[in-house]
Amino acid sequence: MELYTYYRSTSSYRVRIALALKGLDVRAVPVNLLEGEQRAAGYTALNPQGRVPALRLDDGILLVQSPAIIEYLEEVQPQPPLLPVEAAQRAKVRGVAALIGCDVHPLHNVSVLNQLRQLGHDEAQINRWIAHWIGEGLAAVERLIGGRGYCFGDEPGLADVYLIPQLYAAERFGIDLGRYPRVNRVAALAALHPAFRAAHPAAQSDAPTQ
CATH class of the missing domain: 1.20.1050.10 (Glutathione S-transferase Yfyf (Class Pi); Chain A, domain 2)
Structure with a gap:
């Protein structure tokens, strides 16, 4: 998997935590927000919103928005759980x-x-x-x-x-x-x-x- 991220982005940070808690390997692809890389044509072709994070799965599917990404991780890798049972x-x-x-x-x-x-x-x-x-x-x-x-x-x-x-x-x-x-x-x-x-x-x- 590849995570399009920026070190200081709090939404990227929360996805990095979820990945680490789940023990999932991911390759970080930095997108420098201060230099406007999120607005570059190459990135907006990938993520039309032009924001981070975005997670590219091994099969090429791209996921955007940290809540959706974290929910996906919880579903495909339920252990250790991020949510209680009740x-x-x-x-x-x-x-x-x-x-x-x-x-x-x-x-x-x-x-x-x-x-x-x-x-x-x-x-x-x-x-x-x-x-x-x-x-x-x-x-x-x-x-x-x-x-x-x-x-x-x-x-x-x-x-x-x-x-x-x-x-x-x-x-x-x-x-x-x-x-x-x-x-x-x-x-x-x-x-x-x-x-x-x-x-x-x-x-x-x-x-x-x-």
Whole structure:
């Protein structure tokens, strides 16, 4: 398989975590978002939306959008599971993942921030926008996840796959994470887990060395 990715993309990061947790081999194909490679004709011919991640399967089929890719991985490689067995608990886990993936991450996506700049907002206003939406989302996550272990138990799952990249983004934007002890507990556990370490932006081949 080939994963079209960018080291600092949080949606790519979550797919890398899922792949690593599943123990699946993949070849990374870096797409440099800062240099506009996602808009190049060669890439948009592959992925018309011009975004990462995209996963090319061994048979050539291309999958796009991190939720769909992760759902595919869960279906074809069910062990170790990213979702619990019981239906209501699965819905709780999916709810936290969707909170991050649908309500928080899109609002600080680079395309959104560039649109705000084009509308005349300065960097101070944009930083307040980012801090507001990330802070509001993490405050909700803090109340929704469990009081021990990872987000919902002793083993990492789908909610953790979404949360850890969001925390990386929060740190990039200088968000104070001290108000979220449960979230920080999960972050500390993930920092020791080999799959999360392997998926971290700093461990990627396209990450800057300086």
